[in-house]
Amino acid sequence: MTIFSAVLLLLLVMDPFGNVPLFLSVLNPVAPERRRQVIVRELLIALAFLLVFLFAGRYLLAAIGISESVLTAAGGIILFLIALRMIFPPAGGAFATDVDEAENEPLLVPLAVPFVAGPSALASVIFIMSSDPSRWPEWLAAVILAWGITGLVLFFSADLARLLRRRGLIAIERLMGMVLTAIATKMLLTGIGEFFAL
Numbered sequence: 001m002t003i004f005s006a007v008l009l010l011l012l013v014m015d016p017f018g019n020v021p022l023f024l025s026v027l028n029p030v031a032p033e034r035r036r037q038v039i040v041r042e043l044l045i046a047l048a049f050l051l052v053f054l055f056a057g058r059y060l061l062a063a064i065g066i067s068e069s070v071l072t073a074a075g076g077i078i079l080f081l082i083a084l085r086m087i088f089p090p091a092g093g094a095f096a097t098d099v100d101e102a103e104n105e106p107l108l109v110p111l112a113v114p115f116v117a118g119p120s121a122l123a124s125v126i127f128i129m130s131s132d133p134s135r136w137p138e139w140l141a142a143v144i145l146a147w148g149i150t151g152l153v154l155f156f157s158a159d160l161a162r163l164l165r166r167r168g169l170i171a172i173e174r175l176m177g178m179v180l181t182a183i184a185t186k187m188l189l190t191g192i193g194e195f196f197a198l
Contacts, residue, residue, distance in 0.1 A: 003142045006128050010146035012180040013079065013120045016153035018086060018173040021166070022115055023157050030105050036155060038105060043151045045108055046116035050125055050143050057126030058133060068130050073191025075127045079184035082120050086177030116150060127187075 001009075027035045061071060128139050153160065161169065 001131050003138050006139060006142035007146045009183060010121065010124055010143065011149060012176050013124050014116055014146060014150045015086065015173065015176060016150040017169055019115050019154060020157040020160055020169055023111060023154055024161055026106055026111060039155055042111035043116065045112035047147050049113060049117040050121065050147060053122040054125040054129050054139060054143055058130045061126065061130065069191050069194035071127055071130055072187050073195065075123055076184045076188030076191055078120055078123060079180055079187065083177045083180035083184055086173050
């Protein structure tokens with residue numbers, strides 16, 4: 001895996017364009033002058049989660065005895081299911097979740113977790129680090145790059161929503177889902193091949 005492929009994988013899993021309408025919906029009760037401050041705070045919290053799982057996740061896997069081949073295959077299955085939800089979203093969107101509308105300013109949930117640093121993103125950083133721990137500076141750079149791009153998209157979410165409109169955002173999410181399907185299939189086949197030493 002290269003830095004580029006790691007960044008691409010994380011971007012597809014974080015799905016910044018798919019999160020634009022979700023962020024706007026959750027931030028609707030927040031005062032307009034506070035929204036970008038809230039977005040920055042939530043993005044920093046999400047980055048902290050991603051970095052913790054990047055460096056500590058593989059030790060957790062080692063402690064419970066999960067091999068790299070099993071992790072790769074499981075990651076492929078999870079990403080495939082996520083990709084299907086992106087291409088064929090259920091009612092309410094691909095990552096619909098219950099949001100307490102009475103909460104004027106969300107903290108940690110749901111913007112940081114699970115919208116940015118969701119289970120799939122956390123599993124992906126564990127997978128990336130487990131693939132070659134000696135390349136940790138590259139994986140750290142990949143996580144920060146993917147997070148930074150996601151952050152830029154979400155920081156300007158209101159402007160993007162006006163520019164691309166709902167159909168444009170949906171089209172981008174479908175395209176990202178199709179690419180993620182191919183990556184997930186490759187991960188699944190690689191994990192199966194390594195497990196059976198094919």
